[in-house]
Amino acid sequence: MKLHLKIWRQVNNNSKGKFINYDVDNVSEHMSFLEMLDVLNEKLVHKGExxxxxxxxxxxxxxxxCGMMINGFAHGPGAGVATCQLHMRSFKDGDKIVIEPFRAxxxxxxxxxxxxxxAFDRILQKGGYISAxxxxxxxxxxxxVKKEDSETAMDAAACIGCGACVAACPNSSAMLFVSAKVSHLGLLPQGKIENKERVKKLVAAMDEEMFGSCTNTYACEAECPKEIxxxxxxxxxxxxxxxxx
Amino acid sequence: MINLNSNIPEGPLEKKWTNHKFNLKLVIPANRRKYNIIVVGTGLAGASAAASLAELGYNVHSFSYHESPRRAHSIAAQGGINAPKNYANDGDSIRRLFYDTIKGGDYRARESNVYRLAEVSGSIIDQCVAQGVPFARDYAGYLDNRSFGGAQVSRTFYARGQTGQQLLLGSYQALLRQIDEKKVTFYQRREMLDLVLHNGKARGIIARNLVTGKLEKYIADAVVLATGGYGNVYHLSTNAKASNATAIWRAHKRGALFANPCYTQIHPTCIPVSGDYQSKLTLMSESLRNDGRIWVPKKKDDNRKPNEIPESERDYYLERLYPSFGNLVPRDIASRRAKEICDNGFGVGTSKMSVYLDFENAINRLGKDAIAEKYGNLFDMYKQITSENPYKVPMRIYPAVHYTMGGLWVDYNLMGTIPGLFVLGEANFSDHGANRLGASALMQGLADGYFIAPYTISNYLATEKFDKLSIDNTSVTKVEKEVEQTISKLLSINGKITVYEFHETLGKIMWNNVGMARNKKGLQEAINKISELREEFWNNVKVVGRGDNINMQLEKAQRVADFIELGKLIATDALNREESCGGHFREEHQFNGEAKRDDKKFIYSAAWEYQGTNKKEKLHKEKLEFESVSLTQRSYK
Amino acid sequence: MIGEVFISPPKNNINTNNLVTAKIFSYFCNDKISEMNIFNSYLTSSVGKKILMSLTGLFLCSFLVVHVAGNLLLFKNDNGEAFELYSQLMSTNIFIRSIEIGLFFGFALHIYLGLHLWNQNRKLRPIGYKKYKLSENANFESRIIRLTAVFVLIFLVVHLRTFWFEGRFLGAPSIFELVKVSFQNNYYSWFYVLSMLLLSYHLKHGFQSAFQTLGLRNKKYLLILNLVSFIFWFIIPLLFASMPIYFLFRK
Incomplete structure (x- = not known):
């Protein structure tokens, strides 16, 4: 299939970016989204760009x-997948795809x-651990450890720190990310001891790093590749x- | 003159590590902050070592080419981690884990190292539980186990199919705690491009800031490399895209010996290749072989759908050939049989290069929910990639390059042949011999990082004197200059062939000639072809982009340049080793299709010394002594 | 001993946009903002502000129950006698009057926090998306919460001006008459009905949202929460809206 891509290009942090259009032919539906970009990149190399x-x-x-906004969705359409797991069978011939970086x-x-x-690391650094x-x-x-607690902790611990929750949130809030770590550690008896200090420190760090507050739109949950x-x-x-x- | 002294302590096997720990010199707590240690890599081995060393009081400088330590590829390990806790009451012990590992490695590992690994592995589980790793538990709240290949006991601890992720998050969090306490400085998006030696000791690294493109010089008292394996030499592997050999290869070129490069593990259960554009292969955890049964149709070129083939016309070949281990034979054997079956025309799928891994029996026996609880995320992953539902149709799998047992040579203290250069985890060659058992890589990475390196590095710092060294010293600037030249050369060649194409070509040579079955003619051919490829690369590679911002083409170009050279060494080592053992299978040396070792001639680790560009490397041999196990032909029948 | 040290420094653009009240509190507590005492942990942290937001919201919700219960007396066919009695009680009882002051503070804090958070959050994505499909990830009422908030505020001003201000300060003789006259005005009534629709959307998001923010929303209680929430976003606004319609059609 043939696709029309509109991709954000920016040289570095200090420069202004803009969208550039690219057409890609012969895209197989079995390709992953990133493989499609690989193919495009190979073409660019041959052109010297x-x-x-x-x-x-x-x-x-x-x-x-990996992580990018694809047609307005963090990690592209479809639930429970990271960009690398998105396959081209989710698109049709002639589709226009807008690809932007995560914005916050x-x-x-x-x-x-x-x-x-x-910024995610700097948040967790303030207490996203058990001080063993x-x-x-x-x-x-x-x-x-109660099996149920251990399973719930594992559900939360499955977070991959990709930032899709922030990207999808209208307020650029990192609440899902931070709460996943707080839950993971707070549910286990080993982590309960530091629970109070941990949650206070992480919330303060989250604010300091300029993440927004949660307005309960739950867009984060909808876009999370691990369905946290x-x-x-x-x-x-x-x-x-x-x-x- | 290279002296291959393995520094194995005296005494009986069971007492070696205990005695050695007592004999190691210590640095008093007040003096520890005077020492700086560079740790390259933040996977299980790197993060755990950095955190543990910082807890002791050393100043640690941790480097990663990722934005965050948590992106290291240890995160992708699925199945589990071994420890002889004997919670399952099935007769496990340190000795049994030691024996299984030595046997699984086809008697090509150092006995003392393997025993120590088995000895400390129990503490890893305790440590990880304390850090909050949510291991699977039973209803009483105790830790659960499953079984893995090459073992007759259940000793594998797991956190669903994401054990590597959870263990890495454990050590990542320990590392973050030290970063916050200012004992560790973390340098993100820095790629180590060379090792700095001063008066014969490893004293620093040259790293490239991948965001600004600037070269940066770092000096310390010891350098720890925990940079993982080199499976990406084969182009398509289960390794992450950025996984590379550059750190260990450049250290090798500076004098560190490279041991057993030909021992590469081909993992039997991976999702088969689907097209030319394929960028990497995805592993399906070995744990699936606990409940999945591997089969092919009994008839050649059978094009029926799997569920149309009746039970009587299926060949469960592993169960047939190896009744006592069944589907859980070690990885090298499972892979070889799969290749053989497909080469003989029994393969399935459109390419005929895959076999079935079927869960029908297990689902009928245990119910779909039980299977989903154990392997849910793996099944989802499979469905994501192939768009087939493994709860309904059997998975299709084929072997793929997965792990490299070889690596930089290290002694019992995990120090390479360059004093002050410590190598941990997959980057070293120490514990797995010619084949690694499942769930042992996580075990080794964490054993090295948490429980071995902190002792042995302290001993090194306590016993050595260090000259003052400034970053303007010629030992540093000379290396920096050389790195700079390599980079500008790459950017200026402006040839016709892309980096990706070179990598692909190299991968094809390696897979066809230095893959699962190797022979003399093929290996010689590979060596010649790779030499030509190297020539071509340095004259005709096309690297676009600039040197002063993120340039992933340039990053890859350097990695591929090193893969090409390392590929040649792999083939050279494979050619030299005229026997079959574990992951190294020479067609000339087999017995009824099984690997046939030659213990008279090859009971040694081959450590190669770099001699300069295009020169054949020099072989050094570390003879392996086996005191407590008797060498037998491996049998899993 | 280390050579050149290049660390990516933690960004120092600390969110200093804290509430004035927090600064005042911390002045009295003789405490720095960064140290967490109970006041500033609520007034300076995003989670704390949200908790205050939900507490004030729920407090206002409780007022709605009383208000709607009282107003139901309008339907009593006694020419407003019972309703008149009730409004008398409301404006003279000392207990009710003191709650009223609390209500004003509740409204003020709820509105102030809402504006403050909105103002903070909107700065956190300086470059927006070209394509952003929030509509497929978040439900309608959560996306229009700020719009409904503004509308409900406008309604509130109008509503207070018409009834409360008239009765309290301009000495309107009969509140019932006031209600009757106002609701028999077409424009006023339909404005009232529309406002209730938007209030309904505001509560549909706000009510369950408050429980989420207070940490009380989990699988175990989800059903009961949804039921109570239904009363608040559907039944109560419906009852309120039925009043103008009742008068309109009795004209």
């Missing part, structure tokens, strides 16, 4: 590197579709109230 930069690595939806003040564009999401040092740890079975539930946001709020009262 600079290729379109986009973050990507594992290409199996787990590393969280907290995610500056570095080049083309590459954004800097290290290496060594001096009791046996793994010393503290039983907004129940986690409710849980964060509950922990926050417990921690501050």
């Amino acid at each position: 600079d290729t379109i930069s986009f973050d990507h690595d594992c290409r199996e939806g787990i590393c969280g590197s 003040k907290a995610f500056p564009v570095l080049k083309d579709l590459v954004v800097d999401r290290s 040092k290496t060594g001096g740890i009791p046996d793994g079975n010393a503290i039983p 539930s907004i129940t986690n946001i409710a849980r964060l709020n509950k922990y926050f109230i417990k921690a501050t009262l």
Whole structure:
């Protein structure tokens, strides 16, 4: 099939960007979206033009590197997939596709579709962990963990930190990301001890990094490639109230 | 003069590590902050080492070519992590894990290292639980296990099909805590391009800032490489797109010996290639072989749909050939059989280059929900890629390059042949011999990072004296200059062939001639072809873009340049090793289709020394001594 | 010993756009904003502000229940006798009067926080999307919450001017008569009905949203929450809207 792409190009963080149109022929429906961009990039190399930069690595939806707005959707149409797992069978011959970087003040564009999401690291750095040092740890079975809690924690821990929640949110809020970590650690007996401090610190860090507040549109949940539930946001709020009262 | 001293401690196998830990020198807590350590890579090994070293009090400088430590490819490991906890009460022990690993590696690993790995692996589980890794649990709240290939016990701990992700997040979080405490400085989007040596010791690195394109110089007292494996030499592999050999290869060119490069693991259960545009292969966890049954039709070129083929006309060939291990034979064997079956014309799918992995029995026995709970995300992933529903039709799988057992040579202290250069995780060659068992890579990465390197690096710092070294010293600037020249050369060639095309060509040579079955003629041919390819690359490669902003073509060009050279070394090593063992299968050396070792001539690790561009590398041998296991022909029948 | 150190520094553009009230509180608490005491943890953090937003919202909702219950007396066929009694009580009872002051503060804080958060959030995506399909990811009422908020505010001003202000300060003799006359005006009544429709949308999002923000929305209670929510976004606005229609058709 043939596709008409409109892609955001920007040389670096300091320069202004703009949309450029590209046509791609002979796209197979079995290709992944990124493979389609690879094919386009190869053509650009042959023409001697600079290729379109986009973050990507594992290409199996787990590393969280890839991420772009495709036709107005973070990671493109379809639920529960990262950009690398999106396949061209989701598009039709002659489709026009607008490809933009994730937009948020907290995610500056570095080049083309590459954004800097290290704000996420700086948030978690403030307490998104259990302060266990290496060594001096009791046996793994010393503290039983309720299966249900462990499963719910795992659901939240599945977050890949791709930033789609921020990109999809009208307020550029990182609540889903932060709440996933707060839930993951807060549900486990090992993590409960630091719960109050953790939630306060993470919320403060989230505000400091210029992420917006949640207005409960739940667009984040709809766009999350790992389908992290907004129940986690409710849980964060509950922990926050417990921690501050 | 290279001295291959493996520094294996004295004493009985079970006591070696305990004794050694006592004999290692320590740095007193107040002095630790005076030392700087560079850790390149933030996967399981790198992140855990950086965090643990920082907790001890050293100043750690952590580097990643990603924006965040959490993007490292350890995150993609699916199945699980081994530990001989014997929670399943099925007779597991440290000795049994040690034995399984040595046997699984076809007796080509260092006994003392493997024993130590088995010994510390239990602590890894404890550590990870304490960090909040949500391992699978039973209804009483205790840890659950599953079984993996090459073992007759259930010792694999798992977090659904995302064990690697959860373990990496554990060590990533430990690392973040140290970053916040200012004990670790994290340098994002920096790619190490060379190693700095001063008076014979590893003292720093040259890294390229991938955002600004600037070269940066970093100096420290020790350098730790935890940069993963080199499976991407084969172009298509299950490794991440950016996974590369540049860090270890450049260290190799500076004098670090490269051991057993030919030991590459081809994983039996991957999603088959679908077209020319294919950019990478996706692994389906080995854990699937717990409940999935591998089969092909008994008839050649059978074009019926899988569910139209009656039970009696199916060949469950692994169960037939290996009744005692069945579908859970080690990876090298499962892969070889799949290749053989397809080469003989029994393969399925449009390309006829795949076999079925069928869950019908398991779903009937345990119910769809139970299967979904165990493997749900893997099934989803398969469906995403192939648009087939594995709950209804069997998966189609084919082997693909997955892991490299070879790597930089290290001694018992995980130090390479350059003093002060420590190599951890997949980047070293130490623990898996000629074949790695499933769920052992995570185990090794974390063992190295949490429980081994912190001791041995302390010992190195305590016993060595360090000269003052400034970044303007010629030992540093000389290396920087060389890196700079390589980069400007790449940008100026402006030839006709793209980096991607070179990589693809290299991959084809490697897969066809240095793949699952190798022979003398093919290997020689590969060496010649790769030499020509290298020549062509440096004269005719086309790298577009600039040097002062993000340029992924330039990044890839450097990586592919190194893959080409490493590919040649892999073929050279494979040609030298006139025997079959584990992942290295020489067609000339087989016994009823199984790998036939030659313990008289090849009971050694081959460590190669770089001799300069286009020169044949020099072979050094580390003889392997086996005191507590007797060498037998591996049998899983 | 390390050579050149290039760290990507944490961005120092700290969100200083905090509430004035927080600064005042912290002045009295002799405390820095950055240190979390109970006041500034609520007044300076995004989550805290949202919690105050939902608490004030729910408080206003509780007022709606009382209000609609009282107003139902309009339907009593006694020429407004009961209703008149009720409005007398409302304007003279000391308890009701003190709640009224609370209501004003509730409204003020709810509106102020709403404006403040909107003002903060809108700056956080300086370059917008060319194509943005929020409509397929978020439901209608959540997307128009600010629009409904503005409209409800306008309605409130008009509503207070017509009834409360007349009765309290201009000494209107009979509130019932006032209601009757106002609702028999076509424009006024249909404006009232439209306002109730928008209030309904506002509550449809706001009510369940408040529970989410207070951490009380989870699978276990979702059904009951949805039921109560239905009363608030459907039944109550419907009852309110039925009043002008009732008078309009009794003309």
